[in-house]
Amino acid sequence: MFRTKTLVILALMLFTLVTPVLATHADDEAESVGTASVQDDQATNDSVIISLTGISPAGAGSSYLASLVSADGETILELGTASVSLPVVHGVVQGTGTMDLVFGSGSANYDGANLLASFSRIKITEEPAGTSIYSDALPGDAVDEIKEMLDDIASLNSALDTAITSAQSAQAESDTDGINSHINAVVAAIAGVGSLSDSINAHAVAAGGAATDESGITDGVTGIATMTSNINGWTAAVKETSEDDILSQSSAAVAQIFVDKVVNDLSAARNGWDADNSGSVDATAGEGGSAQAYSVGQGMATFTLIAGDLPAPEGVTAVVVVPVATPTPVVVATPTPVVVV
Known part of the structure; x- marks a missing residue:
């Protein structure tokens, strides 16, 4: 009986310890702020529709720039800039809002190309600083x-x-x-x-x-x-x-x-x-x-954007620097001369 009670107490203690850890991991999961979907405008896969919610406006004098990025990070297509629309609730301007952007035949950098042929990543940066605020990367x-x-x-x-x-x-x-x-x-x-x-x-x-x-x-x-x-x-x-x-x-x-x-x-x-x-x-x-x-x-091929920068480009091997241990100097004792009388 005593052994059974002990096991029950230990199980409860273990559950108490594990539960906060599980909650912490759940809290660590990145929350999506919206999507960027590839669509057809005048040609195949030539348009992108971005819709984000619950985001803060860019800082004073700054703007958000959306860009597609190739898997290797070498090619970037700027889709355009957009501002955040803040709702007013009971006369109070809210701190977060929505951002919508459509890249298509009326956009500056549009050329009718199939975007899926060159790009598998997207990022939203705050300009002119160039800081990545939101991003997503699909496997190339x-x-x-x-x-x-x-x-x-x-x-x-x-x-x-x-x-x-x-x-x-x-x-x-x-x-x-x-x-x-x-x-x-x-x-x-x-x-x-x-x-x-x-x-x-x-x-x-x-x-x-x-x-x-x-x-x-x-x-x-x-x-x-x-x-x-x-x-x-x-x-x-x-x-x-x-x-x-x-x-x-x-x-x-x-x-x-x-x-x-x-x-x-x-x-x-x-x-x-x-x-x-x-x-x-x-x-x-x-x-x-x-x-x-x-x-x-x-x-x-829909992107689901989260806060943060893009991961390292595909095909780039991370260089790991292994520290080289400094050898400990060996002290050799000098023999005491023997004096013969």
Whole structure:
């Protein structure tokens, strides 16, 4: 009995000691002040939308400058400066507020380039001092994979757009020869969808593997797999309907019924389908299509900014200086001369 009580007391003492340590670690976790998301303006991944909250204004005579930085730290693109908007509550100006900045075709340094091809980091500095106030860094390899994945999704979009155009042309035909001509073009346009889906998933998985501690990236891997599964299902249905119910059909009127189904399935593969009639298409099983996959993919490259400077550039090996011990001098005793009498 005494031994049991002793163990209970020791366990309580250990819990009391550990709890403050856990709380300390929780307090040490950096809190995000907002995000910077890559978007399309006039070209692919050519725009950045920054939205920060709960931040203090820059000091007097200073301003905040947002910049993208390459993984190796060698290339910097200044996105522009912005000020903090402070809210007024009950007539009192608050000490922290919001900062919003849009980099796009109307910005000074805009050139239409794909930003994910060159940059994987972002920082907000206080100028003219150049002090880094907020930042975030995504693994360069992960961003490279995300870019390649988005390129594949863009190719998938193009293939589906071509198929939709051909299917809509088939709707305008009045005889089976005209219908079949366009439906054959549909089947040809979607022939590469399966391999594109495989490539998209491979890039997504590689991105997740290169950024295991970035939940925004790893969560996107599952989302991409869901979208490609939806797309593959819809395009498989298009191929089956085309070959079994249209190309072999002798009645143009009957064929047109199935052409309408092809158009609907292709539209779902391209833009998603509101399966639950919620009024919106979600990036979920049975709903999300290629458009939603592209949105999820771009979301994987979203920066989540926290207070502090960027980590050391990638590929830079830290030089560790190992102190060399100074040897202790050895004192050699001088022998006492022997006097012979």
